[in-house]
Amino acid sequence: MLLAREFLLLGGLGLIVAGLTTYAMTWVLVAVHLRDHHPEERRRVSGFMLGPRPFGWYLMRRYRALRDRMLDPVARMGFIGAWGMVFGVVFTALSQALGWI
Numbered sequence: 043m044l045l046a047r048e049f050l051l052l053g054g055l056g057l058i059v060a061g062l063t064t065y066a067m068t069w070v071l072v073a074v075h076l077r078d079h080h081p082e083e084r085r086r087v088s089g090f091m092l093g094p095r096p097f098g099w100y101l102m103r104r105y106r107a108l109r110d111r112m113l114d115p116v117a118r119m120g121f122i123g124a125w126g127m128v129f130g131v132v133f134t135a136l137s138q139a140l141g142w143i
Contacts, residue, residue: 061126
């Protein structure tokens with residue numbers, strides 16, 4: 043049980059770090075692209091990159107509604123990073139729950 047708990051903890055922390063790194067790097071590129079090509083979407087999504095609107099925008103893949111072939115590959119990496127952070131938090135929570143058993 044201890045081995046599974048440690049595995050979930052380390053795996054979860056790794057996913058959080060990797061997801062946050064990917065998310066932070068791509069958010070800058072996506073924000074600039076939105077500013078230059080989709081100003082109305084930028085106003086709608088605006089806010090701090092870890093705020094609920096931008097984070098939800100990535101999780102729900104709302105960038106696909108813009109049908110921008112130049113934005114999709116960059117935003118897809120942010121989508122993967124955002125879900126990596128979510129799964130990392132879930133794994134660390136499971137690790138904590140195994141500690142109570």
